[in-house]
Amino acid sequence: MTALRVSGLTVSRGAGAVIRDVSVELAPGRITALVGPNGAGKTSLLEAMSGVIPAAHGSVHIGQTEITKHSRVARSRLGLAHIEQGRAVFGGLTVLENLRLTARTRTRVDEVLELFPELDKRRDSAAALLSGGEQQMVVLARAFAARPAFLLIDEMSLGLAPVVFTRLLPVITRFAEEGAAILLVEQFTHLALGVAQDAMVVSSGRVTYTGSARTLLDFPDTLHSAYLGEA
Template sequence: MVSGRGGIGESPAQRQPALALHHIHAAHHTTPVLHGVNLTIHPGEIVVLLGPNGAGKSTLCQVAAGQLTPTQGRVTVAGQDVTRQKPTDRSRAGILLAPETRAVFPTLTIDENLTLHLPDNPSREAVYTRFPALAARRTVPAASLSGGEQQLLSLAPLLQHPPDVLIADEPSLGLAPRVADEVFRLLAELRDAGTGLLLVEEKAAEVLGLADTVAYLAQGRVAWSGPREDVRVDRLTEAYLGLAAPEARAEPHPAEEARRP
């Protein structure tokens, strides 16, 4: 498992948030899903969002990426309110979503897929140098790749032009452990390049070593959030079983602590 911290000089809590959710309420159709969620992602920080199925993790990703407008609350990017901004505008602002499904064109070759994101040959060659398995099969259709190879193909171009924020929804879903580790290494490289990452996972044991900050989502509320070092097994169990009482147990994000006098 990859571990470590981003090396930009300041701790994440000392930098302005790249993306922040402020008291977010959201619903699908008429069904409430999120209930007053606060979450902050700083440059060079990986925030791992954990929680059971149905907790609202994917809904939170949609709100963060602009695919779903909250019923209450605000979304800010570098301090600017983007709550009503379209997903395309949010993407142009440097906020990218890597969904559960692989973002590749299956009938195009590996090289054609990369060319869509990296039209210049030196950038593509840099990807091939970093991922020799892709280089060896650059002329084959993406459909012939395994799920893990398709995930690497969809994420690899980001290393050449790191986004301000990457929202990765279950990036290791269905991957073999070896390939999942390669995906996590790629995400760690993005963090070290200054990207803030919101990493949504259900497999807590496999991603805690990658996290700077951990947040537990239970029944549409952040049951607890704090530094990775403060994670306790009982909190994890509570969050996954939906037993935590958010009003009584919720603790401030490290950035909120830093702002206190």
């Protein structure tokens, strides 16, 4: 099965490195929770993986294909999608029109709307008129409609109540069950770890833990130490 592999990735912003020598592998059908304190470099890592910013050192592969120098568009064509922070909906378009931007078939649009019955009821509404939670559903649904093999999700719950985010988690789980490899960055750490099989903690730009997500849930001291960069 094809995996996405990051090897020795270093990312620089301004005068210094914000991510140093990070390696991770995303396997099909698995969710990896990427957690750590604010400013640890999690967003920069995702941006380097998807091609938003260049990596200073290291490599990114999809299967046997190195994509380190590929543009974001080229990476997307190889099945890599990135949901960035914020709700990047096209406000002047309806929910249905937003989904049609990425869905290849009408059948896929219908499948996605089954996952989000809230959106199905508002399919003809302009996205700008939706609530924050509904707009985040549009962003997630649009990504699912494209059927990416690899999905990077950065702080999907930003600005949302925990109850709204909890509603979205089963959809992410289902997408992984369909074969996607997912890297989930989330402020609600325990909720993210609860749906993930694997976990990685980043502190001060370095990986301080890789392993089972369940271990971090069952042993809070391990999670605390990893956040402090002591694991």
